[in-house]
Amino acid sequence: MRLVGENIEQGIYPVEQARRMAQEQNLDLVEISPTAVPPVCRVIDYSKFKYEQKKKTRELKAKQTKVVIKEIRFGPNTDDHDFAFKLKHAQEFLREGAKIKAYVHFVGRSIVFKERGEILLLKFAQALEDLAKVEQLPKLEGKRMFLYLAPKAIAPVKPVKPAAPKEAGKEAPKEPKPAPQPADNAAE
Template structure:
């Protein structure tokens, strides 16, 4: 029994609302195309003719087959000679492509960076308070950008600021590691601490 392809609403040639990223149906104007796809067996059954993957066919003929199967002729490799096409549901193809791009974006999620600010005269209580916050950030997988801000004449206390940041790095050894030693950027001495990768069970 021939596989039935669902009928799509709208005119076969009406693709004006789609982005011109791919040439489709009547917009494919080359004389010949190379037909590929893992659905050619189903399409062969639907049109009553055996289609061989990778074979070159006249474009008009391939377009007729797509119309019979109630699908679209879509050019996927325009620079090939001849161009490579598939007979597929173009709307479904675009949906799957968009879905895949979303998944890739989600996997490459941006790293969160949390800032912790010190003064060169930060006392022990304030230091411990900020240290607890930093531990929480690193455990959550965020990076910590710690810096000592030197206002006015406090710029003469650079060494004090450096010692404070080095102590901060040491206290966080179990949670993260500094990407580099503290360095001056304008009136700030900065260090970036990356979270340690959690061991997989």
Template sequence: MALPNRTGGRFNPRFNRQPEPEHRINEKIRVPQVRLVGENVTVGIYPTQEALRIAQDQEMDLVEISPNADPPVCKVIDYKKFLYEKKRKEKEMKANAKQSEVKEIRFTPGTDDHDFDFKAKHAEKFLKDGNKVKAYVQFKGRAIMFQDRGQLLLLKFAERLADVGVLEGLPKMEGKRMLVMFAPKGSKKAATAK
């Protein structure tokens, strides 16, 4: 059996698409007039061609920074330098934003006091480190009949973590698990959960 000829098929734009630039620049700005801003520029409304000439005279780019304004706002800047600075700032912000994780603590309906204390200490440490904690009671086989024990255990756990964490809702069943979520106390997400 011969393979179909793939070169004679229809044009698929997904494979030949150039990435869209983030801003319209220079000749790509196709409006009759713009509000011009930037260094060494008299701020005001100019015909687009004149604004483009002003940018070229300064060996800079005309960049549309606010396309929805009336008329659109354009700035005379070095576009490559502008993109570099923007990427650098985004990278800095990403580095400064601590990624929080969701740590899981697992119980069974018959968890004894020693295990409970051990797991509570771990949960306290996770919350102090700024992570969320997902605590759940796993029911196996006939243990599903002891849902009330699971609920009491999770509420006792919530009481124990009250100093360092905020309960994000009452215990709820998901399949054969009863679970609750805790957010670290003092985080923005925890404040909105109250």
């Protein structure tokens, strides 16, 4: 087997000799690549190795972006002021990068007015057209009609460069410098 590790000369050793070398250093012999020819083993402190692996996975998990879904609830008879209020909140959520789950909740006999709910959600999606894209069009599930919106990727604003002169190859003529004035010798 091929043996690698700290304080060990890399090379091909018999299994017993590799075990003995690991025991002499009070370390563990761990098979890293069993499919290689010959198999690769490393002499390491296995508990420390496992701890560092856990630490790396924890750091990666912490760096992952978590998708936040905000819910906005409407009724089939939501008034204009309430609609505008909820629209304002939705715009804030989208600017923060959250997804939106907007739904119309039908209570009792209001399920008869499914069209009102669909029109309301489509109006909501259209009002947020510049900030969000529709992930799922209005769909009735039980007593609720859902609409899913995701924020659009906002491109970073680039600074505007000043316009280049028309004749970039030619230099502008320089103004002639005034000739130096002779000193006044009359004051002698």
